[in-house]
Amino acid sequence: MAAEKSTVKPRRLDWVYATLPVNIALGPVGTFVQLYLLQLNGVQAGTVYVAAAVTAFNAVSIPAAIIWGFATDRLRKRKLVIVVSYAVTTVFLFSFFFSDSNSGIIFVYSLVSFISAASATPLNLLIMESEQKSRWASGFARLSLVSSVGATIGYVLCSVWVQFLPVIWLVIPFGVLSLVSVAMSIVLVQEPPYTFEREVVVMQRPSFLQRLVAFPLFFLNIPRPSDFRRLFKGIRNELTSYVPLLYLSIILFYLGSGVFNTSFVPALSDHSLTESEVYAVSVAALVAQILAFRYAGRYIANRSLVGVAVQTLLLRGGAYALLGVASLLVPGVLFTIPALIFYPLSSGIAYGIYYTASNTMIFDSVKGSHHGSSLGVYSAVVGVSTTFGSFASGLTSHYLGFDFSFVIAGGLLVAAAFITATLSREKSSEQKSA
Numbered sequence: 023m024a025a026e027k028s029t030v031k032p033r034r035l036d037w038v039y040a041t042l043p044v045n046i047a048l049g050p051v052g053t054f055v056q057l058y059l060l061q062l063n064g065v066q067a068g069t070v071y072v073a074a075a076v077t078a079f080n081a082v083s084i085p086a087a088i089i090w091g092f093a094t095d096r097l098r099k100r101k102l103v104i105v106v107s108y109a110v111t112t113v114f115l116f117s118f119f120f121s122d123s124n125s126g127i128i129f130v131y132s133l134v135s136f137i138s139a140a141s142a143t144p145l146n147l148l149i150m151e152s153e154q155k156s157r158w159a160s161g162f163a164r165l166s167l168v169s170s171v172g173a174t175i176g177y178v179l180c181s182v183w184v185q186f187l188p189v190i191w192l193v194i195p196f197g198v199l200s201l202v203s204v205a206m207s208i209v210l211v212q213e214p215p216y217t218f219e220r221e222v223v224v225m226q227r228p229s230f231l232q233r234l235v236a237f238p239l240f241f242l243n244i245p246r247p248s249d250f251r252r253l254f255k256g257i258r259n260e261l262t263s264y265v266p267l268l269y270l271s272i273i274l275f276y277l278g279s280g281v282f283n284t285s286f287v288p289a290l291s292d293h294s295l296t297e298s299e300v301y302a303v304s305v306a307a308l309v310a311q312i313l314a315f316r317y318a319g320r321y322i323a324n325r326s327l328v329g330v331a332v333q334t335l336l337l338r339g340g341a342y343a344l345l346g347v348a349s350l351l352v353p354g355v356l357f358t359i360p361a362l363i364f365y366p367l368s369s370g371i372a373y374g375i376y377y378t379a380s381n382t383m384i385f386d387s388v389k390g391s392h393h394g395s396s397l398g399v400y401s402a403v404v405g406v407s408t409t410f411g412s413f414a415s416g417l418t419s420h421y422l423g424f425d426f427s428f429v430i431a432g433g434l435l436v437a438a439a440f441i442t443a444t445l446s447r448e449k450s451s452e453q454k455s456a
Contacts, residue, residue, distance in 0.1 A: 035153065038165050040206035041145065042172045043199040044108050047115060048138055049173025050180045051196060051305060052079070055131050056287040057189050057297050059124065066420070069288040073416020075128045079135040080412055084405040086139035087239035093140075095220055100144040100151070101211045107140035108207060112200040118193040131311055142237035143326045146229050150222060151214035163231040169236065173306045181301035189297055224397060230385050231378065235315070239405050247396035253399050264445050267389050269400065271441040273382060273407045275335065278434030280411020281418065281427055282342050286365070289349055289424035293357035303361050310370025316377035327379045334376035339435030341368035344349045346428030364367065 055075055062069035090103075097103060114133045121127050149161040183192055221242055223229045233240055254266045290300045322330045341364040350362035388396040411431075418427040 023269065028357070035149070035161050035164055036167055036192065036256045037148075037207070037210035038161070040104075040203055040210045041141075041165070042168050042203075043206065044111065044171025044178040044203035045169050046179065047196040047199040047203075048111070048134075049176035049308075050192075050304070050456070051115070051131075052076070053177070053287055053301065054180065054189065054192050055118075055127060056186075057300065058118075059127060060288060060291050061189060062122075062124065065288055065292045068291075069419050070284070070416050071124045071128070072288055073284050073412055073419070074124075075131050076280075076412040077409055077416070078128050078132045080280070080405065080409040082132045082135040083139060083237075083239055084386045084402070084409075085132075086136040086242045087237065087401060087405070088244060090140045091143060091220060091241050092149070099213065100148045100217070100218045101207065101213050103144045104141045104148075104211055105204060107137055108200055108204045110137045112197050112204060115193055116197040118171060118196075119190065131378060133430045139237055139239075142233065143223070143240075145236070146223055146233045147218055147220070148211070148214060148390040150226070151216060151218055151227060152212070158226065159228040166232050166235055167312075170308070170312045170315065173364070174312065177292070177301050177305045177308060181298045181305060184301065209313075224385075224388060227382070227385055231381050234381050234384075239401040241398050241401050243302045243398055245402050249396075249399050250402075253396060256268060265452065267441055267445055268380075268383060268387060269403060271331075271335075271438040272384075273377075273403050274434045274438035274441065275380075276404050276407035277411040277414075278339065278342065278431040278438065279381055280408045281415040281434065282431035284412040284415035285368075285419040285424050285427045288419065289428075290357070290361065292424060293349070293352075294354050295358060295361075299355075303358070303365055306362055307369045310366035311374045314374025315378065316372045318375045321375060322379050322382070327383050328442060328445050330379040331376055331383070332439045334372045334379065335435050335439035337438060338368045338372035339432040341365070341372065342435060343429050343432030346425045346432060350423075350425035351429060377432065 056072045059071045059075060062068065063071055094103060111134065114130055114137060117130045117133075118127065121130050145165060146162070149165065150158055153161050179195065180192060183195070222238075223233050223240070225322055253269065290303060295303070305444070345360060345368075348357060348364070352360060384400055388400070400422045415427055418430060
């Protein structure tokens, strides 16, 4: 009897590592698209095409989140959705090799946006459906770590690759890595013994936070105009203004982030940084972001979430504005120095901590009978704000310069900080990280 017990092995999350190769491929694919468009068109004209590509990517992600969310509930086949997602992603990544026009590149990038959204929810649900509840938090932590490490490895790979080979040839390792994830998923991923509805993700903080980190759009249902009116109608009343003001600050956050992130790679290229150096700057930010997510929980513990959000919004906004000043005053490759200082601060440390704090606040706000519609409104404003920020970035950077775009982005985040600071003290004192 004892011998029989000793042969029983505890359940493990080995299948999570099937996501590593595809994360290595997808992590740097956005920078790849931007560099390729800049290479084809030059910085001046290329900046407009970069903005168009990022805008299209963000716009497509909204219907993709809706479609794949409902498909996940209808199919109830986690392995099938994951394998198909990775397989079609492989096809689209290789398709870049045959897309040598601006419209073709933007179209394929949009397809990547659509199909890459498919696996986000099934991966989260699979952890909850195949592991004991006591191990959910560690499962989500491992999935998040594998994703972050994969993206970092991808940027390092690209930084080395482009020193010796053309940028467009990056699609070869991208496609091969995605194909490896297909094979690993077929072998390692098993259909769970039972399935959950997507709503269960909203009920547990670890699953909710991980789901938004993986893909920040999550629609339990399609929001209606009345949902927006219900959510924002209490903005003028001090007793009911907390949630609409929180959402308003998040709108400004994603607007500013969209403006900055869309222009950053073209700005680096405009300062004569090589493609390898552009990837290296991103590596520094990703490492800082991994550390920020790793220790964010400890930092916000027993602190006001509102206070943490204000601090990190000011840090991120200030770093954006200082990069704008540096873009104007620092010539050529010397811009690498402020980029390596302020970009990891803004997109690494400030982002990781703010994202953890703000999503915890959102988690608390979507509880109750209207959690589905509230989450739908949140996802809609995030998607639309990011898309509009990317679109505006192309116009401001092309006509007014990168320095102006960065300062505008920083100003939007500072405005978000001031709005966040007005949230009621009663509510902020209740909303502290456990």
